[in-house]
Amino acid sequence: MTADAQISRIKPGRRTDIRRENERVILDAAEKVFAEAGFGGATMQLIADMAGLPKANLHYYFATKEDLYRKVVQQIFEIWLDAAMLFDDAPGPVEGIGGYIDAKMDISRTHPHGSKVWASEVMHGAPVIQDYLETTLRDWTEGRIKAIQRWIDEGKMRPVNPRHLLYMLWATTQHYADFGHQIQTLNDGKPLSDRQWQEAKASVKELVLRGIGAI
Amino acid sequence: MTADAQISRIKPGRRTDIRRENERVILDAAEKVFAEAGFGGATMQLIADMAGLPKANLHYYFATKEDLYRKVVQQIFEIWLDAAMLFDDAPGPVEGIGGYIDAKMDISRTHPHGSKVWASEVMHGAPVIQDYLETTLRDWTEGRIKAIQRWIDEGKMRPVNPRHLLYMLWATTQHYADFGHQIQTLNDGKPLSDRQWQEAKASVKELVLRGIGAI
DNA sequence: CTTCACTTTGACCATACGGTCAGGAAATGA
């Protein structure tokens, strides 16, 4: 992070880069603090300390706490949408759903904070991203349901309710991020190792793919 | 709720009942507010308004905000533990796991607030219930893993990783409470009907039981 | 060097929050 800052300041170092870099540092800090303390429990001072900047500087880049929070939520949503592309262009459920599980599990490992912020936002009634749920997410969901239904019609999987299958995919994959602390506690207090993450991915994939009769 | 208050005030109406009743009203209000706003976003004033009592009265029954919060978390944990009894005394996975799914799905419908408070608590690193995770939950989990392993050894289900199976059960069932708002939004803004809840339970049970090769 | 836009920040403010407390009301038992 610090190294990046120095690099970007040396190489094409311009005013724009200062802004871009600081916004990134602040967003990363905010994601972590919002995840660990919730929106209400997070303070601008905590985020500032985590980012290594004075509090007033945060308000120079982000007008309000809500504004900063909104950007954090949008970020994780876009990451998930990108990963969801694996669903398309897949010939069948093994590649489509299996690949989607892989991607979402990887995100749960690399972006646990973002996942928690999203979960918290939805649990509180989605006050700032309700429009996303009603537009982008709804459209995406309907599209995926159609894809699953096609696989069912083609006999590539059993006739399960596509909607509840999607919920299960979301729930199961995000659980490893949102409830990571509980999982770690039940793992003798240690984070899952590489091998254990592989095991988790394999277990989830097998349970789901066998559950829908794709293998 | 009001009726209960009147009844309990008339029937065996004693000092103890006033305390019991008020504590219940406050706990119910607190559960809802903590679920909707998070610990940091919840205020004693909001809880007091929801309970229909002056704020100072809350502090008469519960010393601090943390104290009140702790009681709320303990409550949902006990409800879940009770439901988990269905796991025991079951001859096989169809009854044991199937019954557990039924029970947890019912709780997700009847106690969505408690589930959200628990999720929020764990996501924030379980600051107040870490000891529960390390003792009661860990013991319960180990016991259930043994039970599942026994079913596997008896050939009643496929050899899946019991730990990840449990995580899937928790994730999937609690998803219907924790992400209820998202599910409702994707259901044209309407809460799931009785029929839709039946469909959800059936889908989850079939996916899981088929996934583990129990049906 | 001067200019000018962009960035930084310590000091400050109004508000809202958790919690306290004194004094009164209500219930109970003798």
Next chain:
DNA sequence: TCATTTCCTGACCGTATGGTCAAAGTGAAG
């Protein structure tokens, strides 16, 4: 009736928080 315990609550307090602002710092362009 009176004493005692329990319950109730408006008013109050110290603190922490989100946000503001004026003044200073910085560096590229002319």
